[in-house]
Amino acid sequence: MVTCEAPLLEVRNIAKSYGKGKKGKEVLTDLNFKLNEGEVLGIIGESGCGKSVLLNLISCLEPVSQGQMLFRGEDYTGRKPAYVCRWFQVIFQDSEAAFDPKKTIRQSMRENLKLLAGDLADSDRKIDEMVGLMGLDTKLADRYPRQLSGGQVQRMSIARGLVTEPNMLLCDEITSALDVSAQAMIMQYLYQLRKKRGLTMVFVSHDLALCSTFCDRIAIMKGGKIVEIGTPDEIMDAPKHDYTKLLLDAVLYVK
Amino acid sequence: MANNLLEINDLTVTYGDFKIITEVSFAMKPGEIVCIAGESGCGKSTLIKAVLGIKQLGAHIKKGSIVLDGRDITHLGVEERRQILGTQIGYVPQNTRGSFNNIRSYDVQYQEAMRSHNKKFNRVEAIKCFNRLNFPDSDKLLAYQPWEMSGGMNQRMAIALAVLLGPKLMLCDEATSVLDVTSQKEVIEELAKLRNELGWSILFITHNLGVASHIADKLGVMYAGRMVEYGDIRKVLDDPIHPYTRKLLAAIPGKDRKLPVGLEGRPPLDGAEWEGCNFVPRCEYCTDSCKTRPYKLQEIVPGHYASCTSGRSV
Numbered sequence: 001m002v003t004c005e006a007p008l009l010e011v012r013n014i015a016k017s018y019g020k021g022k023k024g025k026e027v028l029t030d031l032n033f034k035l036n037e038g039e040v041l042g043i044i045g046e047s048g049c050g051k052s053v054l055l056n057l058i059s060c061l062e063p064v065s066q067g068q069m070l071f072r073g074e075d076y077t078g079r080k081p082a083y084v085c086r087w088f089q090v091i092f093q094d095s096e097a098a099f100d101p102k103k104t105i106r107q108s109m110r111e112n113l114k115l116l117a118g119d120l121a122d123s124d125r126k127i128d129e130m131v132g133l134m135g136l137d138t139k140l141a142d143r144y145p146r147q148l149s150g151g152q153v154q155r156m157s158i159a160r161g162l163v164t165e166p167n168m169l170l171c172d173e174i175t176s177a178l179d180v181s182a183q184a185m186i187m188q189y190l191y192q193l194r195k196k197r198g199l200t201m202v203f204v205s206h207d208l209a210l211c212s213t214f215c216d217r218i219a220i221m222k223g224g225k226i227v228e229i230g231t232p233d234e235i236m237d238a239p240k241h242d243y244t245k246l247l248l249d250a251v252l253y254v255k
Numbered sequence: 256m257a258n259n260l261l262e263i264n265d266l267t268v269t270y271g272d273f274k275i276i277t278e279v280s281f282a283m284k285p286g287e288i289v290c291i292a293g294e295s296g297c298g299k300s301t302l303i304k305a306v307l308g309i310k311q312l313g314a315h316i317k318k319g320s321i322v323l324d325g326r327d328i329t330h331l332g333v334e335e336r337r338q339i340l341g342t343q344i345g346y347v348p349q350n351t352r353g354s355f356n357n358i359r360s361y362d363v364q365y366q367e368a369m370r371s372h373n374k375k376f377n378r379v380e381a382i383k384c385f386n387r388l389n390f391p392d393s394d395k396l397l398a399y400q401p402w403e404m405s406g407g408m409n410q411r412m413a414i415a416l417a418v419l420l421g422p423k424l425m426l427c428d429e430a431t432s433v434l435d436v437t438s439q440k441e442v443i444e445e446l447a448k449l450r451n452e453l454g455w456s457i458l459f460i461t462h463n464l465g466v467a468s469h470i471a472d473k474l475g476v477m478y479a480g481r482m483v484e485y486g487d488i489r490k491v492l493d494d495p496i497h498p499y500t501r502k503l504l505a506a507i508p509g510k511d512r513k514l515p516v517g518l519e520g521r522p523p524l525d526g527a528e529w530e531g532c533n534f535v536p537r538c539e540y541c542t543d544s545c546k547t548r549p550y551k552l553q554e555i556v557p558g559h560y561a562s563c564t565s566g567r568s569v
Contacts, residue, residue, distance in 0.1 A: 046435045047405065135519070150295060176433075179294045179462035184506035185517030206435040209465075209508040213515065232512060250440040252465040253510050254492060 006073030007034040008167060008200050009058070014067030016053055027053050028224045031067075035168075038198040042215035042232075044208055044247065050224045051204045055170045058202070060084045071167075086116050089161030093173040095153045099145040099160075106141040109160045116164040130159040133196070134189050151182030155189060162193075168200040176206065187214055209251045212236055220244050259322075260285045260456050261306070261424055266319035268298070268305050275301045275314065277480045278550070283473075285423070288450055288457045290471035290488070292464055292503065297522055298480040299460045300349075303426045306458070307346060308336045324423065341372045345417035349429035351406040354413040361412055362397040368416055376419075384418050387452075388445055407438025414445060418453070425449075425457045431466060443470050464507055468492055476500045479522040479533045481550055486559030496561035499534050532563055540565035 016028040028050045035041050043051050056062045058069060060081045068077050071087055092098050099108050109127045114120055128138040134155040145153055154174060161169055175183040191214065193199050205211050211218050212232040219229040220243060228241040239245045259282040268276040276298040283289050291299050301314060306321055308331065320329045328339065340346075348354060355364050362378075369376040378397065385393035390411065401409050410430060417425060427446070431439040447470050449455050461467055467474055467488065474491045476484040476499065484497040495501045505516040520537045531546045532538070538545070545563075552560045 046437055047407075180464070180506040180515070181294050181503060181518040183517070184508075184515035185519065187514055188517050191514055207508070208436065209510075210515075212512045213508045236512070247436065250436040252436070252440065252443070252463070252469050254465045254504065254507055255468040 006070070008037045008039075008072060009035040010070040010073075011058070012068040012070070014057060014064050014069065016050075016057060016062070017065050026224060028057070031226055033219065033226065033229065035200060035202070038194075038200055039217065040194065040201045040203055040215045042211035042218040043202060043204045043221060044206060044211055044218060045221035046206060049221045051221055052172055054221075055090060055172050055202065055204060059088045059090050059170055061090075082115075085166075086164065087167045088170055089164070089166040089168075090170045090172060091154075091157050091161055091174050093177055095157035095174075096145050096150070098157055099153065101145055104142050104144055105148075105156050105160075109141070109163055112160055112164055126163050127159075130162050131156070133162070133193065134159045135185075135192075149182070150178050151185055154178060154182070154186055158186075158190070158193075168202070171201060171203045171205075173204055173206070175210070183210070190214070207251075208236075208247050209253065220247065258285070259283060260287075260324055261458070262320075262322040263302075263306075264320045264322070266302075266305060266321065267317040268301055268314050269317050270301075270314045274317075275480055276305070278319070279477070279480075279482045280319075280552075281473075281475060281482065281485055283424075283456050283458065285456055286450060286454045287473060288447075288459060288471050289473045289475065290459045290461055290467035291475045291477055292461055292467055293477035294462060294503075294518075294522060296479075297477045299462075299477055300428050302477075303346075303428050303458065303460055306426060307340065307344065341368070341417075341420045341422065342374075343422050343424065345420060345422035345425045347410065347413050347417065347425065347427045347430040349432060351410045351413075351433060352401065354416075355401040355409065357402045358400055360398055360400050365397065365416060365419070369419065372420055374420065381415070381419060384415055388415060388418070388448075390415070405438065407434045407441065410434065410438070410442055411445060414442070414449075418449065421453075423456060425455050427457060427459045429460055429462070432461065432463065439466070446470060464492070464504060476503065481533070481562065482552060482560075483534070483563065484559075484561040485552065486556075486561075490556065490559040494556075494559075496555050496559070496567050497534075497563050498538050498540055498566050500561075501566075502537075534563070538565070 011031055011033050014031050017024050017026040019025055045051050057064050060079050064077060068075055076084055106127055110120060110123050113123050127141060131138050131141050136152060136155055175186055203215055215232060217229060218232055218235045219226045222243045228244050235244060239248055261283040264280050266276055266279045293299050305316060316329055320327055365381060366376045382393055385396055390396060431442050443466060446457060450457060471488045474488045475482050478499045484491060484500045495504060502518045506518060508515045518537060523533050531548045535541045535545050550562055552562050555561050555564060
């Protein structure tokens, strides 16, 4: 395979099980997908279907039980999280918990830069640029996490992920703790980011309506398997799998 | 007005010096589902806490009254309040783990709840009730402990307990917002069914207007402690009057698969920054007079109230 044609991320037959022997429980079985540069993949499924585990595997926070993961054709299966975090940054649902409560946002972001870029030269400019890109006042970066609203902390956490210029963002239910107006704000800025930087994303959510507004492709997960994958139009207009139909049926649009 | 189940008149609630709810009034008829929508921090949950009895929760009612079925319950004592909670007012919290002790079986906890309300616990009744609500495995459910259940199932068990206690009024505080879409739909359908069968009245707090549109008869929109719009659900959703309601509607991902439009900023923490409308800093239609014109909920169309009509397309 020629390297330059390789997709940004390729996941081959990965599986994950917890426990061994009779007590073992397989939570992910035989997942395969490719993600091209600049593409946004939405992953949808109910609680407990293995969405978050999948992100943990991709970012090497947990070891895979089986299978391979390739970044631009390079097999990185079994690497340490420190090795892959320059490529991938994970944004979690509860961002206030992801920030150190005793540090200002700026101090937390410096930590990231120190760890990944090695030098802090120009750190303030980089941080200000990212905070600005997320539509926040740069003065807010000098506050503590608890002094910001939920939506603002979430945007700060995206900004923190981006200061080290990763190739890809892994978003784990980033809007489900927020109310609709803050959620819409985040989506707007993520959309801007895509337009300006061509950012690649894996967007995990349980909200099919939200994903259909934003993602290039949507994968529907059920019981540790991807049961259907396609563009939003394919998924929404012509769902093939029964579970997809069930999900579509459960979306409560404003009548 | 005598046949209203719940009447809230001119209610003002404060935490210390902070006004959380300012002059909110509305009434619920028996068998009605009223949804209150708004962003985090607008006072939706405090409204429910006020109805439940707020003294233990740190806030107090400055002004106004809450009337349940013709009886003023604004300043009830602890003992009197205990008698109406559960049997007359039921409550489903947002946190699905909040209603039960995680490591004791439902059986024990159901018994305890019934006993503390001086009611007899009957397992057969309980199982009948689970069957009516279409729970899977209904005869085994009582033996489970909450940690073995999904969040959605736990929430439904809390609703079932409320059914056994038989209240007239249910208060649901974001009861579905931590659930995923499939369980959310199940819970919503259950509540609607219970209303039809038992004639429950439900006060449903949510920030999701999609949920509201599927269940509610009336919709109230709150902003920074004030009710800015109130009316029949169809009227409010089809012809939103207040600029904030329109913003809220635009923030919901719709069927057209267009990116939702957000609303910058956050509601002011202290409800009374100035005399007039407190949506001014985030409003695109505001004029100088908005800051001084006192807040008043007016009947714009029969059965449809709003405190501002700026930018309304007619």
